[in-house]
Amino acid sequence: MKAGSHLERVLEKGAFAVTGEFNPPKGNDVSVIKRKADLLKGCVDAVNVTDNQTAIVRMSSMAASSLLIQMGLEPVMQITTRDRNRIAIQSDLMGATALGIRNMLCLTGDHPSFGNQVDSKNVHDLDSIQLIDCVRTMRDQGTLLGGVDKIEGEIKLFVGAVENPFADPFEFRAIRLGKKVSAGADFIQTQCIYDMNRFKEWMKRVQDRGLHEKCHILAGISPLNSDRIILQWKKKILPQVSIPEGLINRITKSKDPDEEGISVCIEQVKELKEMKGIHGIHLMGTDLEEKFARIVDGAGLLPRPKVE
Amino acid sequence: MEEILRYLDPYNKILLSGCGACVTVCHAGGEKEVELMASGLRMARQKMGKRIEVLEITPPRQCEPEFALEVADTFQKVEAVVSIACGVGVQTLVRHYPKTPVFPGVNTSFLGETITHGVWEERCQACGNCLLEKTGGICPVTRCAKQLLNGPCGGPSNGKCEINQETDCVWQLIYDRLSGLGQLDKLEEIIPAKRWGVESRDRGPRRMVREDLKA
Numbered sequence: 174m175k176a177g178s179h180l181e182r183v184l185e186k187g188a189f190a191v192t193g194e195f196n197p198p199k200g201n202d203v204s205v206i207k208r209k210a211d212l213l214k215g216c217v218d219a220v221n222v223t224d225n226q227t228a229i230v231r232m233s234s235m236a237a238s239s240l241l242i243q244m245g246l247e248p249v250m251q252i253t254t255r256d257r258n259r260i261a262i263q264s265d266l267m268g269a270t271a272l273g274i275r276n277m278l279c280l281t282g283d284h285p286s287f288g289n290q291v292d293s294k295n296v297h298d299l300d301s302i303q304l305i306d307c308v309r310t311m312r313d314q315g316t317l318l319g320g321v322d323k324i325e326g327e328i329k330l331f332v333g334a335v336e337n338p339f340a341d342p343f344e345f346r347a348i349r350l351g352k353k354v355s356a357g358a359d360f361i362q363t364q365c366i367y368d369m370n371r372f373k374e375w376m377k378r379v380q381d382r383g384l385h386e387k388c389h390i391l392a393g394i395s396p397l398n399s400d401r402i403i404l405q406w407k408k409k410i411l412p413q414v415s416i417p418e419g420l421i422n423r424i425t426k427s428k429d430p431d432e433e434g435i436s437v438c439i440e441q442v443k444e445l446k447e448m449k450g451i452h453g454i455h456l457m458g459t460d461l462e463e464k465f466a467r468i469v470d471g472a473g474l475l476p477r478p479k480v481e
Numbered sequence: 482m483e484e485i486l487r488y489l490d491p492y493n494k495i496l497l498s499g500c501g502a503c504v505t506v507c508h509a510g511g512e513k514e515v516e517l518m519a520s521g522l523r524m525a526r527q528k529m530g531k532r533i534e535v536l537e538i539t540p541p542r543q544c545e546p547e548f549a550l551e552v553a554d555t556f557q558k559v560e561a562v563v564s565i566a567c568g569v570g571v572q573t574l575v576r577h578y579p580k581t582p583v584f585p586g587v588n589t590s591f592l593g594e595t596i597t598h599g600v601w602e603e604r605c606q607a608c609g610n611c612l613l614e615k616t617g618g619i620c621p622v623t624r625c626a627k628q629l630l631n632g633p634c635g636g637p638s639n640g641k642c643e644i645n646q647e648t649d650c651v652w653q654l655i656y657d658r659l660s661g662l663g664q665l666d667k668l669e670e671i672i673p674a675k676r677w678g679v680e681s682r683d684r685g686p687r688r689m690v691r692e693d694l695k696a
Contacts, residue, residue: 255627259674281627281629281634282627284626284627284636284643284644286626286644295626295627297627297628297629298674298675298677299674300627300628300629300630300631301629301631302631302632302671303630303631303671303672303673303674306671306673306674307674318674335635336635337635337636340633340634340635340636340637340638341633341637341638341639341640341650341653342633342637342640342650342652342653342656342657344656344660345632345633345652345656345668348632348665348668348669349631349632349633351669352631352632352669352671355671356671364635
């Protein structure tokens with residue numbers, strides 16, 4: 174065990190893992206966290222706590238992660254290189270582990286121009302791969318980046334990273350995943366999947382490189398719910414995530430697009446569960462916690478496993 | 482122009498200085514632009530009912546002390562100076578003329594390459610620690626909005642940056658270049674955390690001394 178987190182234990186045991194996504198409140202209202210935590214409890218093994226996602230200012234991921242632990246949920250704290258240099262990052266890793274956080278997802282972060290503080294100075298002292306290397310160095314060597322200064326105590330972290338199989342250049346995507354694994358990623362969460370054919374093509378390249386045996390890959394799932402959202406998603410929010418026409422038609426032409434979106438996800442999960450190298454799913458989307466529970470239930474993934 | 486008029490408000494006789502080097506080439510601060518801006522200032526002030534006398538000058542290279550010193554006589558005749566050379570040129574004048582206010586007349590933007598007539602793009606940030614040998618000669622420090630050194634973010638689509646659809650994703654360019662050269666193996670190497678603090682601007686202003694060239 175590298176960190177002994179619940180998520181690590183589930184994956185090491187060979188169970189099909191389920192993680193969810195949680196956006197901290199745009200303020201300090203703890204009751205929002207409590208309400209969402211109650212919806213997620215029992216349906217996921219761990220929950221990602223986003224770090225000012227899409228560069229919109231929210232409660233810090235470390236504080237929200239710590240609160241989730243108190244509420245009985247295991248967090249995957251997200252940390253971006255957008256807002257912190259290597260001094261702040263390493264300091265935060267010390268603080269997070271002291272607060273009991275055991276999973277750390279390393280990201281570059283969405284560009285500030287998408288958020289609500291567009292004139293901010295982006296940092297990017299490190300990129301996501303250098304951040305993964307930094308966390309691994311602190312955990313395995315017990316030193317700061319650079320390998321000299323010793324750390325007091327132990328930085329026990331299960332290290333996560335992300336990959337978007339749908340962004341360009343497509344041929345670079347598996348190479349980049351390989352770099353993340355070489356740098357020290359223990360698990361990978363993918364961008365949400367709508368184009369299953371392209372995902373399979375990417376997975377083939379991942380398998381050709383043997384990467385599925387060196388890290389745990391959790392496939393991203395996010396329910397589509399109405400034609401308005403599909404169009405918005407396609408054109409504005411995530412231009413790099415392709416949604417096949419067939420899927421758009423299936424949802425927009427159904428009597429109840431909401432229900433159809435959930436059905437699609439359940440089918441996807443069942444297919445992914447049988448795919449070589451996929452060790453779990455990652456449920457994404459803002460304020461979709463109630464749907465997460467229905468997808469997990471519908472796909473036969475309840476109850477969640479207990480591990481020692 | 483409004484900004485310039487605002488800070489020139491107290492003055493009635495000024496010098497507008499261009500530069501015959503880089504800013505002439507990029508049509509931002511050469512002799513022609515000095516002439517245009519000078520008449521623009523005169524007209525604007527006349528409309529405001531506060532006439533202004535504008536002298537014009539365009540030394541061959543404003544950032545060299547010899548040329549900066551040549552304009553000493555003209556400096557004596559004016560109350561303030563506007564320079565439409567780059568930020569370096571402005572500061573050369575400031576260093577040599579402690580008693581005359583010198584204002585910037587342009588916002589110096591970047592070190593660019595002429596792509597085609599009338600189009601310039603940023604190519605180098607003078608980071609002091611060149612990576613071009615690892616990236617097919619194309620700079621991700623300058624040309625990636627997140628300065629990613631190990632590959633593209635999750636954002637690009639159809640070879641374009643998610644932040645600006647007119648900007649090529651530099652990692653697409655690097656991929657294509659290395660692919661063409663048969664050097665895709667270069668992409669597998671992890672480029673370690675960059676030394677921003679030693680070679681780059683983050684340690685404060687940089688200085689270069691060539692003993693063999695010193696007077």
